[in-house]
Structure formats: C-alpha cells, structure tokens
Amino acid sequence: MNDVTIYSKSIPKPPSKLKHMLTVILVILLLWGSSVQVDASFSKLVVGFPNMMDLLKEMVPPDWSYFQVITTAMLDTIRMAIIGTTLGAILAIPLALFAASNVFTSAFLYGPARLVLNFIRTIPDLLLAAIFVAIFGIGPLPGILALTFFSIGLVAKLLYESMESIDPGPLEAMTAVGANKVQWIVYGVIPQVKAHFVSYVLYTFEVNVRAAAVLGLVGAGGIGLYYDRTLGFLQYQQTASIIIYTLVVVLLIDYVSTLLREKL
DSSP states (O other), rough: OOOHHHHHHSSSSOHHHHHHHHHHHHHHHHHHHHHHTOOHHHHHHHHHHHHHHHHHHHHHOOOOGGGGHHHHHHHHHHHHHHHHHHHHHOOOOHHHHHTTTTTSOOHHHHHHHHHHHHHHHOOOOOHHHHHHHHHHHHHHHHHHHHHHHHHHHHHHHHHHHHHTTOSSSSHHHHHHTTTTTTHHHIIIIHHHHHHHHHHHHHHHHHHHHHHHHHGGGGTOOSTTHHHHHHHHHTTTHHHHHHHHHHHHHHHHHHHHHHHHHTOO
C-alpha cells in the first residue's frame, strides 16, 4: 500500500486548464501585438490576392526552352553548395572539439569556441554573401564563402552537442590506461559521432543547395542571378521555369540525401 502511495506521489500532476488558457491567451496576444507592430493584416492579404493571381497568370505557361539557358547556372549552384559544405564541414570538426565541454573541460577553451560559433550563426548567409560580394566582387566565390561560414556554424553546433552526449565509458577506460588527448579523441570520441557527422553534413548540403539558389540575388553567383534578371525585366515565364527547375533539383537532392541518412 505504501509503495502505491509513493508511486502515485512521484507522478507529476497534469497542467491545469487555467494554465492552458493563460498560455493560449499569451500566444494570441503576442501574435496580435507582433502583427500590429509590423503592420501586417489579413485585409492586406485579401487586397493583394488579385495581384498575386495576375502574377501567376503571367507565369503560365513556363518557358521550357529556358532550361537550356539556366542549366549551367544550376550546376554552378550545386558546385557552390558542394564546395561550401565540404570546406565548412572540415573546419567545423576542430571547432566542435573545442566547443564540447567533455572533450576540453576548461571553460577557457570551450567558452570562446562557443562564442565564435554563436557569432557565425548569428549572421544570415544572405548578409554574408552581400558582404563578400562587396569585398571580392560578383561571382561564385562570395557565395562559396558564405555557405562555408554557414556550414561551419551549423555542423559544429550539431556535432559538439552530439559529442557531449556520447558514452563516457570508452573515454574513461582509455584514460585509465594512459591514453593521451589525441588518442582519446581519435579512438574514443570520433568513432561515436562519425555517423552523426555524416548525417549532419548531408543535411547541411540540402540546406546549402536551397540557400545557394537565392544567393545570386545579391550577386553571389548561381541560379539566383537569373532570378534577379528575369524578375527585373518582368520575364515571368522564364522565372517560372527557374522555379520549377530549382524545385525539381532540390527535391531530388533531398530524396537522395534522405536515403543516405537513413542507411547510416
């Protein structure tokens, strides 16, 4: 009887209806206040709906012959994503090691590493691309650099969190037999996170392909340059072709990447 009493006391009480109601009211107030501050209203959406339909009508039918023109730019977009993801993933490994508090226990090491990561992740990739365009000029290089920094922030963040959740048993055993820090990392840490690392890299590549498709809007190369050009000259049928082409490529890459990640 006492066991039943102790067990029943350990079960947390469900949140009260009043708490649910207050939470819902708070969310509604936040949404309403945010909408008022940014001057977003449903009436504007209704008023703009006919214009949106007119734009869609001008996109139909798409200019299918335009695929031949943008194929090279689409390949450049994929190459940018490949290079940016690869460079970012490589550079993310040491940063993730320093950021993991169970690998380097000193706050003087993992603290600055996390600060660098937070700084990198704070800057949007489109803003990074615009900065690099101002430095290096129009072309794929600014896009590659922007995707590299974005990849470093994303992969390193996910990787060091995985490192902090690894099984400490092998690490303790290696410490007991006198393994140095390099051996400790190579044989104790990396084997436990390498599958996660590959999965994170594939996911980052998916994201980078989508990001690279719009970086050209600020002059960072790829298919985005054609988005900017066709929209600027009101060539909406060509714009529709670019959207369809990009959608097919992104869906294909997502499908292949998902299959690979499921096998890890």
